[in-house]
Amino acid sequence: DELDARIESVLRRVSSELGGASERYVDPYLCIDLTARRVMAQDDPVKLSPTEFHLLSCLVRKRGRVVSPQEAIDAAWGRGNPTTHGKLLSLYIGYLRRKIERDPQEPQYIHTRYGAGYWFGGPSDREPA
Numbered sequence: 001d002e003l004d005a006r007i008e009s010v011l012r013r014v015s016s017e018l019g020g021a022s023e024r025y026v027d028p029y030l031c032i033d034l035t036a037r038r039v040m041a042q043d044d045p046v047k048l049s050p051t052e053f054h055l056l057s058c059l060v061r062k063r064g065r066v067v068s069p070q071e072a073i074d075a076a077w078g079r080g081n082p083t084t085h086g087k088l089l090s091l092y093i094g095y096l097r098r099k100i101e102r103d104p105q106e107p108q109y110i111h112t113r114y115g116a117g118y119w120f121g122g123p124s125d126r127e128p129a
Contacts, residue, residue, distance in 0.1 A: 025063065046099050059119070066113045
């Protein structure tokens with residue numbers, strides 16, 4: 001399992017450096033397959049609403065980079081949707097954390113960069129600059 005996780009980490013890093021968007025995230029606890037629209041946490045399926053899935057997809061595809069609140073809103077609810085705002089985004093980030101994090105109060109996957117937005121990264125990933 002550890003070797004698989006290390007290989008997956010190297011492949012993600014190389015893909016990121018080459019500018020490729022990742023369609024999968026896998027570690028011993030969490031598996032996200034965006035193409036198959038499947039999320040597993042500790043080998044249990046995670047049911048996400050369409051909005052939650054769009055938001056998670058945006059964060060995973062931009063893994064290791066900060067996603068602005070407006071970019072996340074556009075991904076989850078559609079570009080130029082006047083009915084959405086930051087409070088709704090915060091609410092849905094909370095929903096995702098409760099569904100995929102081991103401890104939503106100490107998130108290891110969906111992180112907040114105060115004043116800038118959110119970023120997705122695994123427990124061994126470094127915070128983006």
